[in-house]
Amino acid sequence: MKNSYEPYWPENVIFWGSGATAPLGMQTTFKIGETLFCLSKDHEMSLDERLNRVFPSVNDTIKKQFGALLALLSNQENSERQKAAELLGFSATRVSEIRNLYDWDTLKLVIKRCPQENDQLQLQDVYNLLDMHIQSGNGFYGMDQTFIRPEKLIMARRTLDMLVITFHKIGYQQLLSDAEKKKVYNQYYEFAKILTEFMIEEGLMKEKEFLYSDRNFYLFSYAVVSMNWDPLLLWLIFNAHREMNKSEMKPYIGIPPQPMKLFNDFAHFMAVRKIDSDTPGPWFPMNETAVQRLNDPEYDSRRVRIGKFYFPHGSHGFRQCPNCGKLTFYLGNQWKVDSDDLFPPLILPSLSPRKPRSEEEKKELEEGKYDVVQCTHCGSITELHHTSIVMQTNFKNGNPPFIEEIQRDMKVAIEKAEHLIFAGYSLPSDDFIYRSIFTAKRNIKERGTKCSIIGYLGEVGKDEWLEGDALEEFMKQHPDTSFTNTCQRIIDIFGKENVRGYSAGFPQVFIENGRVNEGKVKEMLWWPSES
Template structure:
C-alpha cells in the first residue's frame, strides 16, 4: 500500500499586529508608553503637571484621578495627605473602609519604589529612556529573587527587597493598561472616523474569508469537516496587549453572522465566521449577559462537530487563528483555580466605553457594571476593578492580568500562554507569508526571530515578508529589491532615527532582501482607497501574487 505524505494545513499568511498598527487611532506604542512613564518621575515638577504631561490629555477628571492614584500608591515627591485622596476617590466608603482599601492597594502596588527604580534606569531623559531597560531590571531581579539599591529623592540609597518587586511590577502593568484604556476612550470620542477605516478593513477580511469558503467548497459535504475548508488562510498574532483588533473582528463577524449573509453546503445552511484563540479553550465573560457566566469561543473540535454532514446544526462554520502570545489587558488569571477568563466589555458595538476592564478607581470604570452579588459587594467595599472568575467565582483584580512584558527575561508563563505560544509556533512553521504590521521584530523577541529563521532555513518553500511601517518618506505603495536599497540610503540621510530602518534590517537578516517588500505609507493607508479599505489592496497585502500564484488562497474574481 502506497503511503501518502501528511502535511497538515496551517494559515499561509501570518499577520504580526504590532503597536504601530493602532498608532493612527492614538493608542500608544512601546516607546511612547516609555515616554509617558518617564514623565511621571521628572524631578522638580509638581505631580499634577507630571501626570498631565504623561497622560497627554487635557482632561481634568483623568488628571486629578491619576494624581490621587499615585499619591495613594506612595508618590515620594508629593506631600498631600493621602486621606484626602481616598475621600475624593472613594466618597461612599467610611473612614475605616477607606483605611482597609488603602492597605489593600499598597499591598498590591508600590509606586514609590517604581519611581525610585525608574530614576536609576539608563537613559535619563525621555528621549533616551527605554521601557525595556525597566522591564529587564525588574524581571532579572524577580527571577533571581534578589533585591537591589535604587534612587531615593532624600539622598540615601534605599534597598528594595525582592518581595517588593512583584508589587512594583504590578504597578507598571496597571499603569500600562491605564494608559491604553485612556487612549481607547479618546479614540472612540475623537478618532471615530479613523476607527471606521479599521472597521472597513475587517469587513474586507470577512468578505475574503466568505469568498474563500465558496472557492474551497467542492460541493461535497465531507469537505466541511476538513481544515482545508474551515481554517482561515490568514492568522493574526497580536503583539499588543490591547484587544482592539479582536474587538473589531468580533463585531463585524457577529453583525454578518446574525444577518446570515451567505449559505453553503447541502442542504444550504448559513455560513458563520468565528475565532480560535490559539489552541487554548478559554472562557470569555458574556458580552451582553446578565451574570459573569462564561461564553466559549470556537475551536477546531467544535467546528468539526458543527460541520459534520450527519447533523443538521443550522449553520456551517469557519474559524481564524488569533494569538495573544504576550497576554491581553482583558485577560484575568484566577488566583484560585488558575483558569483564564477574558473580559471584552459589557455591550456590543465598536464605540463601547467598556471594552477595557475596570481599573482600581471609580473614575476608570468606563461602563463596567457588577453582574453578581459578589462583584457588587466588592465594589461597595472599594474594589472597583473586581471581576469574578467565570469558572470558580473567585474575584480577580487588575494585577491578575497575565501580561508578558517586553523584556530579555521572560520568566515563567501561565500554562495558557504557553499553550497559545506552542500553537502559534506550529502555525508559523506552516506559513508562507509574514506580514509585519507596525511590528519591528525587536532583538528581545527571540522566540519569533528563531522560529521564522528556522522556518526559512528548512527550505521546503519560499518564506516571504511584507513590512508595513510609517515614515515621512513615503514609498507610495510597495517597493522591492534595489528599490529597498535606494530607500534605505535615503531614509538614513533624511530620517536616521526611523524605527523602520531597524525593521528592514531585521527582515533582511531573516528572509534575505530578495524575499521582502516594504511599504512606508503606514496603517491604515496601506489598505485604504479613499476613506475605506479596498478589496484589491487587502488581497495584495495578505496574498501578493508573486508569492501565492496558483496557491489555495487564489480567489475567483469578485
C-alpha cells in the first residue's frame, strides 16, 4: 500500500504590484504612460518644459542629462548633438553606439499612432503596436505618412525599455532624497522585519513536528510574486533577513543547538553579483538543494529556512549575458536599506555609481559606457539593453530559460496556495495569462481559495477588511474605481464568499497610529486568522 504524496507549498501567495510601491514615488504603468505621452509632445512644449512637468522635483543635473540623451537619440542638428554628447561625456564612438541601439524619434512616431484619450496613453498599447509589427517583420506608416522600417521598430522598443527603467531609477533616487518618502520607506522595512519575525516564530513551531530537511519545515508559509520590475520588496526582505541572521538574538534549534537562519529562493539558481566586494564575482543565494544539504543531520553548522520570491516578469537588475546567455542579478554595491546604487547603472552618468570592480569595467567606463556590468559567469560586458524584463504586451515572444523556469515554479505555487493576496495588483482584464491560471486553480481546488485585495480609494477608503455583503455594498457605493473593478474580477473567478477587500492602501494596511502593527500584518497574511 503506497502512501499519498502531497508536497508542501506555501499557503499564502502575495502578488506585489505597482500600487504597493506607488506611495514610495515609483511610477505605476499608468503613470509611465502619462510621462511618455508628455515627453513625446514636442510640438506643444519645449523639452525643458516637458521635463519640468514630468520631473518637477528632480535635480537639474539629472534633468539636463536626460534631456541631452533624448536630444542625442533624435534627428537634431549636428551642433545640438555635439553639445548633448559633451554634456554626457560621450566620445564620437559612444554616440554612434548609442544611436545604433536607441531611437527616440521613432518611438515618438509609434506613440502618436497609439490610442489616446483625454491626454492619456496606455503603456500596453505602445508595446502591443511595436510587438505586433516586430513579430510580423513589417513596418507601418506614421501619422505624417513617414514609413517606419521594421529595424527602426526594434530600436524604438529598446528605447521604451530603457525609458521605463530610467523612470523607476529616478523615482528611487527621489525617494532617497525626500524625507517624507524615506519615512514611509522605513515603514516598509519595518513590515519586512515583522515578516522575518513571523518566519522565525513559525520555524520554532515547525521544528518540533518536522525534520529540518522536510519542506514543511524549511519553506516559509508565504511566497511573493513580484509583478514589479523593481527589486524594492526583495531588498527590504534581504536586509531584514541579514540583520536577523547576524543578530545575537537569532534562535538556536536542535541538539546540539545550531542557529536558524532565513534566506530566499528565486526558483532559479541565479548568480547575484556580490554586494560588498571588490570583484564582479558571484554570490549564489539559497535554493532547496543547498537547504536540504545544510539541514541534513550530518551537518552541524546551521539550520536554514527559505521563502520563495518570484520575478516572473524579470527585474531591472536582471542582466542576460550576450555571450554565455546566463543571468547576473545586480543589487548594488553595499548592504544598506537605503543603498543609493541598488538599481543597475544606467546610460546617464548621474544615474550610474561608476564604481568599476575590474580592469574590464574600468576601461568601459572610461569610454563613456556608464551602464556596464560584467557577467559574473564568463566576464563578458553587459549593458542596459541586456536587461531581461517581460513587458506588458499581448504579443509574447519566447522568454529566456530562467524566466520560463521561474514562471513554471510560480504556477505550481499559485495552484497550491490557500490564500492569494493582491497587494496593489489589479489583475487587468487583458492579463489573460494570470486570469487563466486563477481560473484553472479554481477548477482544481476542492475548497474555495481565499483572496484578499488591497487597493487605494483615497479619503473614502476604509481602514478595515470588508467581506461578503459589506464588501458588495461598498463596491456599489464606489463603482468604476480600480479597487471595485479588481474586486469584481476576483469575485467572478473565486466567488463572493471567498473575497475580502481593504481600500485604504499601502502602507496603511500594516500601520496603526503611525507605526507598523504586528497584528495588522498578521491579519493581512492570514485570513481567516490562524488564531
